[in-house]
Every structure is written in structure tokens, then in C-alpha cells.
Amino acid sequence: MLRQGSLGQRVATAGALLASLMALPAISYMLTAGLRARYLIEWNLPFGSCELALDPLTLIFLIPIFLVFAAGSLYACGYWPASSKPASEPPLTFFYGLLAAAMAMVVVSRNGALLVMSWEVMALSGYFLMSAEHTDPEVGKAGLVYLVASHLGAASLLVLFSLLAGATGSFLFPAAGSLHVSSSLAAILFFAALLGFGSKAGIMPLHIWLPSAHANAPSHVSAILSGVMLKMGIYGILRVITFFPERPLWWGELLVVAGLVSALMGICIASAQKDIKRLLAYSSIENLGLITAGIGAALYGEATGSSRLAYLGMAGALFHILNHGMFKPLLFFGAGSVMHATGTREMDRMGGLSSRMPWSTLLSLAGAVAICGLPPFNGFASEFLLYLGFFGEARSSQPLLALGAPVLALVGGVAVISLVKLFGITFLGAPRSEGAAHSHESPASMLVPMGVLAGLSLVGGIFPQLFLSLVNPVVGALALGAPAGYAAPVRPIALTAAGAALPLLAGAIFLVLKRRELASPRATGPTWGCGYLAPAPRIQYTASSFGQLMGSLSTPLIRSRTSRGTVAGVAPVEASFRYQPEETLLGKVAMPALRGAATVSAFIRRLQHGEVQIYMLYIFATLFVLLLSVR
Known part of the structure; x- marks a missing residue:
């Protein structure tokens, strides 16, 4: 192995x-x-x-x-x-x-x-x-x-364990049931x-x-x-x-x-x-x-x-x-x-794997x-x-x-x-x-x-x-x-x-019956094709179609991002349709927030020129602002 x-x-x-x-x-x-x-x-x-x-x-x-x-x-x-x-x-x-x-x-x-x-x-x-x-x-x-x-x-x-250290005087965990703090501090922790x-x-x-x-x-x-x-x-x-x-x-x-x-x-x-x-x-x-x-x-x-x-x-x-x-x-x-x-x-794109x-x-x-x-x-x-x-x-x-x-x-x-x-x-x-x-x-x-x-x-x-x-x-x-x-x-x-x-x-009964079935002669033939003369894998349920009902009931949680080709002309070229479920919280809230943070970070990064005299100017400006705030 x-x-x-x-x-x-x-x-x-x-x-x-x-x-x-x-x-x-x-x-x-x-x-x-x-x-x-x-x-x-x-x-x-x-x-x-x-x-x-x-x-x-x-x-x-x-x-x-x-x-x-x-x-x-x-x-x-x-x-x-x-x-x-x-x-x-x-x-x-x-x-x-x-x-x-x-x-x-x-x-x-x-x-x-x-x-x-x-x-x-x-x-x-x-x-x-x-x-x-x-x-x-x-x-x-x-x-x-x-x-x-x-x-x-x-x-x-870091906030949690810093507050704990401040309350107990040590970074060691307090013994079970021994942490007596105010209700407000307990809520913060x-x-x-x-x-x-x-x-x-x-x-x-x-x-x-x-x-x-x-x-x-x-x-x-x-x-x-x-x-x-x-x-x-x-x-x-x-x-x-x-x-x-x-x-x-x-x-x-x-x-x-x-x-x-x-x-x-x-x-x-x-x-x-x-x-x-x-x-x-x-x-x-x-x-x-x-x-x-x-x-x-x-x-x-x-x-x-x-x-x-x-x-x-x-x-x-x-x-x-x-x-x-x-x-x-x-x-x-x-x-x-x-x-x-x-x-x-x-x-x-799967299916039919059980036999293989x-x-x-x-x-x-x-x-x-x-x-x-x-x-x-x-x-x-x-x-x-x-x-x-x-x-x-x-x-x-x-x-x-x-x-x-x-x-x-x-x-x-x-x-x-x-x-x-x-x-x-x-x-x-x-x-x-x-x-x-x-x-x-x-x-x-x-x-x-x-x-x-x-x-x-x-x-x-x-x-x-x-x-x-x-x-x-x-x-x-x-x-x-x-x-x-x-x-x-x-x-x-x-x-x-x-x-x-x-x-x-x-399951044991099924295996016994299956064994008897394999030992006996049998014949095979086509089953009813539901009206289709040439059944193909494309007429099966897919993961997208199977989950469509639950997806429609969960529209506040999930949005469908689709892309489709244009069908036009007398002899249109091959077109395709793509469907991708996307969580609303991620797509509408979390990712825009991360992109905004990235934009702000990119602006702040411009302040890093790598020149010592510029950094000294930053320090002087910060100290000047702090002195004014203290006054």
C-alpha cells in the first residue's frame, strides 16, 4: 500500500x-x-x-x-x-x-x-x-x-488571552470554575x-x-x-x-x-x-x-x-x-x-461510476x-x-x-x-x-x-x-x-x-438472493424507453436539475450566476449555458468588503517608499499630532 x-x-x-x-x-x-x-x-x-x-x-x-x-x-x-x-x-x-x-x-x-x-x-x-x-x-x-x-x-x-491575563495576572489558564470576574468582562471574554x-x-x-x-x-x-x-x-x-x-x-x-x-x-x-x-x-x-x-x-x-x-x-x-x-x-x-x-x-460530468x-x-x-x-x-x-x-x-x-x-x-x-x-x-x-x-x-x-x-x-x-x-x-x-x-x-x-x-x-438476505440469481440462467432485453428511441446520458438528471427545487426555495441564501452563448442567424454556431450557484453572503457582503479592504491597503502601501528620510518625516508628523492632542 x-x-x-x-x-x-x-x-x-x-x-x-x-x-x-x-x-x-x-x-x-x-x-x-x-x-x-x-x-x-x-x-x-x-x-x-x-x-x-x-x-x-x-x-x-x-x-x-x-x-x-x-x-x-x-x-x-x-x-x-x-x-x-x-x-x-x-x-x-x-x-x-x-x-x-x-x-x-x-x-x-x-x-x-x-x-x-x-x-x-x-x-x-x-x-x-x-x-x-x-x-x-x-x-x-x-x-x-x-x-x-x-x-x-x-x-x-489575542484580545481574549490578554484580557484573561489582565484578570488573573498570568497567561496560564485558570482552573475550571475559578474565574470570578464581572458580568460585563465575562460577556466580553x-x-x-x-x-x-x-x-x-x-x-x-x-x-x-x-x-x-x-x-x-x-x-x-x-x-x-x-x-x-x-x-x-x-x-x-x-x-x-x-x-x-x-x-x-x-x-x-x-x-x-x-x-x-x-x-x-x-x-x-x-x-x-x-x-x-x-x-x-x-x-x-x-x-x-x-x-x-x-x-x-x-x-x-x-x-x-x-x-x-x-x-x-x-x-x-x-x-x-x-x-x-x-x-x-x-x-x-x-x-x-x-x-x-x-x-x-x-x-x-460524472455518473455510472458504481460499475467501475x-x-x-x-x-x-x-x-x-x-x-x-x-x-x-x-x-x-x-x-x-x-x-x-x-x-x-x-x-x-x-x-x-x-x-x-x-x-x-x-x-x-x-x-x-x-x-x-x-x-x-x-x-x-x-x-x-x-x-x-x-x-x-x-x-x-x-x-x-x-x-x-x-x-x-x-x-x-x-x-x-x-x-x-x-x-x-x-x-x-x-x-x-x-x-x-x-x-x-x-x-x-x-x-x-x-x-x-x-x-x-x-443486506445479508439480499446477498443470498443475489447469489442465487447469478447462479440461475437469465435473459436480457430492452426496457421501456419512456418514448425515447435513442436514450442518451444527457436526458438524465444532473446535479443542477436535481437541486433546482431546493435552490429555488433558498434564493435568499443562494444566487445563480449564469452565462450563456448567443443563438443568432440562420445557421447559429454552437452555444452553451453555464450555471454556478453562489452564496449571497459571500458574493454580496464578504467579498465586496475584502475588495474594499484591498483597495485601502493598496493606497496605504504607497506610503512605503523605502526611503529613511520619508519615514522620519512620518514619525515627526505623528509626534506633532500627538503633542497637539495632549495639549
Whole structure:
């Protein structure tokens, strides 16, 4: 499986696999046993002690880091080998490992300055990874937007940790529940954390960098960006929340609203996409929105004294963090296999791949079922917890939160439509292009990581108690008013898991019947052609036509950018029509703002003449203005 890569790539992949095989069992053991660790490292920087620590919250975020890092490293040996990518493979391999190390450092840091430094290394590593094909103008544009958004988020983090240092007298993180500050300062700290970490998590409207970055990055890079790096924003929000002994009710309400809005808007925009990776990128916004809503529900339950809601919200959010770290990289790997075989990201140019890529089709189907929240895969189990939490509020004295239940149902329905489009248009039907007609199955180095992630997704759906045993210690450590072993929802999940085994039984019966069918003689003939004497691939549904209904319902969120040729004359030349869905917030608000900032920056840049006497004049003029203002 490692033969396709260069020697350096093979060594790096072997190291990644070995590190993950050593780390994941140790992390799982520490979580279930309730163990903690703390380390102090000597350094010469003027930011207090350099402290690293492992606690339940850190450990659960380390799981997707090591899992996806190892899977993506192996996948890259077939998807991005040195034989076909000699110039970009070495830096890509280096920054892939650096990104994983930086994310691990982010979650183990207990010093604000160290976390910000690790955060910047993580952000820059992500930039160099997603800009692997920097000669493409679209990639360069996506990288610029990513850098601007990352540095704006980092500026909020500088404000956050500077204020924390001023309040506590140290850059070290305060112990859980020990930060006693005024309500106004607490609100400022919360908003700074929400802006800084929320921009990395892709919470709307802080998501402007995400769709283009994930769509234009190599697929194994998109997998770690979406499956892991987005969660670093969620980790930061949770870590800051733990500092406070009491969390106001409005914190939970704000997170619930922000999460549900992100989930609904994200999946509605995804349903109109025809770029397979851009669709997956917007669905990541949906899933991070569900996680954010779960955290908000937990804070709401804590503030209202509902231990049931506190447990269900936080356990559902943490469970979904693990699950999303499995099925979303699986889907990006599946998209990479399709692109590797067809040479395009446009679903309108795919089709008919199931007969040529049977294993990629089966594994991608598993990821699609999981992300739709359908049994027997793990997405169902974690979303079921969130449903229980929101539905249960209908019987409370303040049933307002129950309004989130129909929003979750709507999100789930649109997600099914989007993933049916993705799978059906991509893998079923007849090929719509030469690339699809001559596609080929991916090598084992790409299929094995997909199989591992699909298997874990299936295990998490049939035996959710295994994953809940990793989640419960974290819920208890967060001290949200719910005991770590709160068992009320576990029994219904076990029952639904038993019911989820029915599709497996149905699949076994199908295989037996299929085998009998193949053994018996059969005849073939044409079916009814619906009135068409010569059916062609062009009469099939495309991604654009399939998503037209949802696109028309989501016109406030999406606008259609079209271009068409002119048909004129007695014998008109060949004309074409192109359709490109574009998010209104990005096209009408974010990008004009960035262009305006670029114009202002270009004007300011003219002041940099490189002449010392001019700079001295600037200094003199500044001092003169300051002296006048003081007088």
C-alpha cells in the first residue's frame, strides 16, 4: 500500500500509522479510567510557565486528530504520490504532519500565549496545504480569503488571552470554575472566544473562508481540515466556558440560535451545489452547527436546572464530534477517489461510476448514510441524543427550546436530499463524460483508510455505548449539572441500535438472493424507453436539475450566476449555458468588503517608499499630532 509514494512519504506515513496505533489505545484508556496528566516545561519566554496537560476534554479531541492524520497519510500515498506530484508532495507531506502536531499542541496547551502560537502554526500549515496547487487562480483566491479570516480570528484570540491575563495576572489558564470576574468582562471574554474560535469552526456568518478552502484543497487535506481542524474552534469555546463557575442563560440561547441557523443555512446552500467537494464543505457547516446547538442546549439545561437536557446536549455534541471526525473524512476520501478516477469535481460530468468503482461506491454510500443521520451508522446515534434533548423540552415549564426540534428535522430532511443527489448523480446512471466512462477503481492505499472509517462509523451506530464510554467522562468533567453516568437515554439508544441491525439482516438476505440469481440462467432485453428511441446520458438528471427545487426555495441564501452563448442567424454556431450557484453572503457582503479592504491597503502601501528620510518625516508628523492632542 505504501509503494506508490517516495521514500520520505513512506517513512512519514509509517510514522503516522505507528504514532496513531500507540496513541489511540492510550487515549481511550486514559478517558475510560479517568486519568489526568500535567507537565511543566522550562522556557525563556516572558509569558509565565509553559504548562501542558491531559484532561478528558483534551483527550476526546485528540482522538480525531490521530485517527484522521493516520488515515489521510496512508490515503495520500495513492492519491498524491511523489511519482505524479514530485514538486508538491514533499512540502505537502511536511505540512500535513506539522498541522497534526500543531492541533495536538493546541488542545494540550494550558498557557494562552502557547495556544496562540500553536494556533498560528496550525493556521499557516493549513494555508500551505490548501495552496498546494497555487498556480490555479481559484486556489490563490481561496488561500487569500483563508489567511484574512484566520488572522482576524487570531486577533480576537489575542484580545481574549490578554484580557484573561489582565484578570488573573498570568497567561496560564485558570482552573475550571475559578474565574470570578464581572458580568460585563465575562460577556466580553465570551464574545472574543466566540469570534476567535467560532471563525475557525465555521459558525455562520464567520464561515467565509471554509467553502473555497475545503473545495480547492487536496482531498486528504480537506478531510483533516473538515474532520479535525474545524473542531479546534469547538474545543476553544468549550475550554473558555469551563473557566467560569456560572454560565448565564443567554450564552446557551445564543449558541443554540447560532448553531441551528448555521445548520439550516449550511445544508440548504449545500443542496444547490454541483461541485462535490463544495457540497461536502457546506455540509460541514451544518454538522458544526449541530454541535454548537448541542453545546448551547447543555448550557441552557445547566442554567435552568435540567440535568437531563445538560447531559443530552453535551453528550450529543461530543458524540457528534467523534462521529463527524469519521464519516466526513470518509466522504472527502470518496470524493478524492472520484476525482482521481474522473479528473473533475463537477457532479454533472460524472455518473455510472458504481460499475467501475464498486468499492469506492460502497464506502461512499456508507459515509452518505452516516452523515444523513440514518441507522445503522453513527450519525444516527449522536443526532438521536440531540433530538431527545430538544423534544424533551416540550414538557418543561419553558418549552421554547422545543422549537429547535422541527428545525433539526428540517435539517435532516434537506441533508438526505443533498446526499441522495451526491450519491445518485455521482455513482448511478450512465457516464456523462469521457472521464467518467473510463474511470477506474482506486488503489488499496486509498480504499483501506476509507474501509477503516466506514467500519468505525458502523460500530458507532450499532454499539453506541462504546463511544458513550468515551464521552461520559468528558460530560462529568465539564460539571454542567449532569452526572457522568447519566443513563436515562442509553436504554432507548440501545433499543434503536438493536433495530438498526435489521438493515444488516436485510443486506445479508439480499446477498443470498443475489447469489442465487447469478447462479440461475437469465435473459436480457430492452426496457421501456419512456418514448425515447435513442436514450442518451444527457436526458438524465444532473446535479443542477436535481437541486433546482431546493435552490429555488433558498434564493435568499443562494444566487445563480449564469452565462450563456448567443443563438443568432440562420445557421447559429454552437452555444452553451453555464450555471454556478453562489452564496449571497459571500458574493454580496464578504467579498465586496475584502475588495474594499484591498483597495485601502493598496493606497496605504504607497506610503512605503523605502526611503529613511520619508519615514522620519512620518514619525515627526505623528509626534506633532500627538503633542497637539495632549495639549
